[in-house]
Every structure is written in C-alpha cells, then in structure tokens.
Amino acid sequence: MSESLSSAFSTHRGRPVRSLSNPRGVLTFWLPAFWLVVVVLTAVIAPILPMETDPDYSSIASAPSTGHLLGTDSIGRDNLSRLILGGRSSLFVAFCAVLFGMSIGVGLGLTAGYFRGKVDLVISAVVDVVLAFPGLVLIMVLVAIRGASTTTIVVGLTVAVTPTFTRIARANTLSFAQRGFVTAARVQGARSTRILFREVLPNVLPTVQAYAFVVAAVAMVAQGSLSFIGLGVPPPTPSWGGMVAEGLPLLAPHPTVALIPAGILFLTVLSFNLVGDSLRTGSGK
C-alpha cells in the first residue's frame, strides 16, 4: 500500500507543501495534522477527562443531546466517552505496533543492506513470505492460539508491519552504504557497528519515519477490522471497530451509533495517510 500512495500528491510545484500560505498545504498537511493532534491529545488526557463509563438506562441509543454530546449506544453508554476511550486503545495498539515494527524492521533492514550476502538473502526471504500472507489472517491465527488480548494484537500487528520497514530500511541502506562518507569511515578503521549507527542510521531514519505515518494508517485499519469482527481488544474496553459493529444492527433507527465511530476512524486513517504522504513527497524524498 505504501508504495502506491507515493504518487498521490507528488505533483506539487512552486511553494513548499508544508507552508501555511499554501492552501493546498493547509488541506493536505496542517488540517490532518491538527486532527491527529486532537485525537492523540484526547487519548492521552482521557484519564483526567470527566468520563461517563456507566450505562445511562434512561436514554438508550439516543440521538446527540446536551447530556450526551454524541448520543448513547444500545445499552445507554455515552458515545463520546467511549469514542475517546476507544481512540485511546486503538492509538495505543497502533503506536506500539509501529514503534516495535520500526525498531525491528530498521535493525533487520540495516543488517541486510549493509552486510549483504547470505544474511540479506535470509532476511529478504522471510520478509517476502510475511508480506505475501494476508496480515489480517496472520493476526487471526495468532488470536486463535493466544486468545484476543492487547498483547496478542500488538505482537500480530508488529509481525505484519515489520516487513515494510525492513524493505525501506534495506533499500536506503544499500544506497547509503556505497557513499563516500561510509567508505571514508571504513578506511579510518571504524567498526561495522559504529558505521551502521553513526553513519548509515541517521541517513536512513528520516525516510523510515515518514513511512511510519502511512504504516500507522495500515495498523489502524487492521486493528479496526479485527475489533469489528470481534477478535480485537476484548470488551468492555471500547474500540472504534467494535463500536461500528455494535451500531450495525441499529443502523435503521439510530444511524449515528455506527456512523460516528466509522467517520472518526476514517478521518484518522485519512489524516495519517495525508500527513505521511506530505512528509515523504514534501521534503523531496
């Protein structure tokens, strides 16, 4: 998915994309970035927000009102509170998966790209096999073995996203390892670990970080799909995908119960994609 996105908004010319005076930059970078900040911030400060976690039996599946700003769900739980708590669990899972996947992937990619040979062959083969297999099915198999828990899903998502990072890190390492400053360091007698961490890694990292947003979008979708089919973070912890699934039978009388979390998830994934894309194409990479 990540490769195919790169061509999306790469047609910018003239003013830099990430300038507030560029209306296009506002739409494709600043607005989604603002949305992500809001979502992340509410997720982080959720414990100190006034949450209504207990069902309010006097208003079941109600429309938005002053008491419940976004209405209530099928058993009277406040939708806004659940959305914030759901965002907290969804973002936490995606964040962990991206962080672990990036660390492991960059490590593997650096090793494969720098040492080449048999190491590269083995790492690339493993990466190809994992990439070929449907990520969702892979996580489902893990859930079948270990049961649905936050740990299982983080592990599964990490396995699913690591190959992407490995590939990007490997490709970048290959090109940087040929450059003069690496040869210079080697001639000066620097050890491989030093060259990898002090010379190659700082150059590879910016590209990988830009991809992190796009991968975060993939992780959010996978995580949401798992919760939606009932194999994600187990209830009572709310999740956006789970909320959409719970709202589905109520779609005719109370469409907001399913449509609001669906919309929030869509906006968040879209923002991750837009920001990631601006970071990649806007900075000339």
Next chain:
Amino acid sequence: MTGSAMTQDRAGNAGAGGPDAAVKKAPLPRRRSARRTALIMLLGRFSYLIMILAVVSVLVALLVNFLPGDPAHVVLGPDATPDQIATLRAQLHLDQGFVPRYWNWLVRAFHGDLGSSLRTGEPVVSAIKQRIPVSVELMILGQLVAIVFAVLSACYSAVKVRRWQDRALSTLSFGMISAPSFVVAVVLVYLFAVNLKWFPATGFEPLSSGLGPNLHSLVLPVVAMSAEVAAVYQRLLRADMVRTLREDFITAAVAKGMTPANIVFRQALRPSSFSLVTLVGINTARLIGGLVVIEQVFGLPGMGRLLIDSVSNRDYVVVQGVVIVIATAYVVINVLIDLVYVVLDPRVRSVHE
C-alpha cells in the same frame, strides 16, 4: 527454440524499426538479455511462491505446538476427562514429534484430508467445499469491479491530466484508500439498504436460485470490498498511463487524427498495464483480508466467516485447513497472473514460443 524466436523477433523488429540500420541493430543484444532476465524472474517467482506455500504449511501443521500448555487441555477446557484428552491427543497426533507429524499432515493433505472439526466433527474439506464458492465469486467480482473502475477512471484521469477532473478523481481515490472496508460497507448499507432499500443489508442468494438474485445480493459486498483495491489500481494505472501518453507513438497517433478514446484504449492501455497486472496478484492478499471482514458484515457464508468462527471457537483443525487453502489460493492466483503477464507482454512471451 530461443534462436527461432530471435529471428522471428528480428524480422518483426525490422518492420517496425524503420529503415535506419543502426537503430535496427543496436537494441538486439539488449533485448535478448532482457528476455533471459524475464525467464529467470518468472522461475524465481515460481520458486518463491512454492517457498511461501512450504513455509505456511509447516507453520500451519505445527500450529498446535505454539499453544500455551497442553493443547488438548486448552481445547477441551478444565473439565475434560483423561479419556477425552487421550482421544484428542491421538486425533491431533500430539504423541508424535515435529517431523513425523508434519509428514503425516502433508500426506493426508495431499489425499484431500485436512482432519475434522473439533467442535462438530465435520470433515474440514467438506466444510471448505461448502463455503468456497461464495468466496471465489466475491473474489472474482471484486477484482473485476476494481479493474473496470481503475481502467475507466485512470484513462479519464490521464487524458485530463492535472485538470480538475483528474484532481477530483485523485482525491476520491485517496479517500477510498483511507476507508477501511467495513466503514465503506456500513455507509453503503446505510444509504442503499436502509434508506433507499435497493439492496438487502445481509443475506446471500446462491447461484442455484438464479444469476439475477445472486448478483443482486452481492452488489453491496463487492463494492465495499473492491473500493480500496480499486483506488490502489487507479493510482498506479494513471501514473503509467500519463507516462505512456508522452511517448512518440501516441504523438504519431494524434497526428493521424485518431480519437482520444481510440488512442487510450487501443494504443496506450496495453503498454501501460504491465505493473497493474503484477499489482493485481499482490493485492490478492489484501482482498482476502477484505473478504473476511465483508463476509462478516453482510452475513455471507464464505471462507472468511468459517475462519472467524473457527478462530473464536478455537477450532484449530479448521483454522489450519482454511489457512492452507488461502495460502494455496494465493499461490495459484499469482501463478495465473504471471501467465497473464506472459500473454500481455510480447517480450516475455517470445521465450515460450
């Protein structure tokens, strides 16, 4: 064999290449190596696909080894009698080591025996046989819809490149990529099933009750499933098409007075679609993921539902069976895609003649 193909090609090349002898000769050595590379790449792809299948089959056969504690206890729960546990251990071949168990599993799998469900006792193969037509139909229709959408919108975009129509379509496809398939499904159900009542929200009409009702029950699932993939295809094909439209032979076609539609579909589409074909194969994996979700939303009795049910019931034998069938399907589809590539790209094809 390669020699005769070469001479044939040389003749064809001379006809197309024009009177300039230097131009005629120069590309020949390069093309020969390009063909060899294509053949090696194809062989490489096949062996890589077989490797995937091998790895998946090993992992799947050893699935129960990854269970925490004694798998028999995990499956049967704490109240199981020693008798039941002994039976299950024998059924899962837990008394054997890794290698004999994998070998046994492989031999039985080749004989069409994937074991029986731990819950219902139904043979896994018959459960899969029941479910597979629904998923295959969804898959085929999903890819078809995605490809048709991608071809039409990408061609239109490429002709109107950088105008508002192109930008609107690009924005649309960016949105489609960012929408999880279940979100698209919920919106479609809300609009077309709940409000307009054009299509059913859930349920499946088998092909036996007629093609019309069958397709009618699959419209929303297919659209929801193919939206993301269609956008991915659209994006790639548009980029390739824009590049092709800058080529000299297109300028020549314009000069001859051919209509834009004629140029795009008759001349530019084929050379633009090579990477798309590869992408169709790669995206099979993503569509299978989408299949699982979509079958759940619309209550379709396919492989995805079987997988979800068996995972929630911890019915490992069924999980094993479904996963190995999915992996096999992935490999077979990719081999077929490679063959399409051969048909489409004459440079690869001439090796086989």
